[in-house]
Amino acid sequence: MSGGTLLLLGLGLSLCLTTLSATAAGLLRPALDFPLPIDSYRDQQIPSLFGKLTGRIQREPLNLVATIIFFGAIVHTFLAARFRKLAHNYQQSYDAIEYLLHTTDGPPDFGEKHDKLLFRAQLFYFMGEIEAVFGVWLIPLFVAIIGFHGWCC
Numbered sequence: 001m002s003g004g005t006l007l008l009l010g011l012g013l014s015l016c017l018t019t020l021s022a023t024a025a026g027l028l029r030p031a032l033d034f035p036l037p038i039d040s041y042r043d044q045q046i047p048s049l050f051g052k053l054t055g056r057i058q059r060e061p062l063n064l065v066a067t068i069i070f071f072g073a074i075v076h077t078f079l080a081a082r083f084r085k086l087a088h089n090y091q092q093s094y095d096a097i098e099y100l101l102h103t104t105d106g107p108p109d110f111g112e113k114h115d116k117l118l119f120r121a122q123l124f125y126f127m128g129e130i131e132a133v134f135g136v137w138l139i140p141l142f143v144a145i146i147g148f149h150g151w152c153c
Helices: 003-024 049-059 062-103 110-127 130-149
Strands: none
Touching: 049 062, 062 110, 062 130, 110 130
16 A cells, blocks of 8 residues: 555544544534435425525525535536646646757756646646546535534434
């Protein structure tokens, strides 16, 4: 296993053990029905969508955060082609510097710029993958759920 994988496993184990000990000590309260059932909002008589959303956000503030994260994922989906184009541009710049590094000694800052371009190209290729968009946005949603309701149910 690589060092990064071991670090990630160690952090995950640490989080689980910390949560388990806090729960055993009675410091964390278990979440009452999460997610709340739709019927519990009692907003069937409210005709407007905005009115329903406002009432549901007042009852469960996580609904606002989750809605913002969802819209972020939708916008990200529409920007995926733009991210791929940016990645392609960074890749071309990287290739040009790679060529110059092999043909000449080049200025001393070429190596650092070279690394930054490679990182940016890979990052934007990843952000431009449609398959990864909602997986990426699950991370802040998961963090928000933990922040609002704790780790353990």
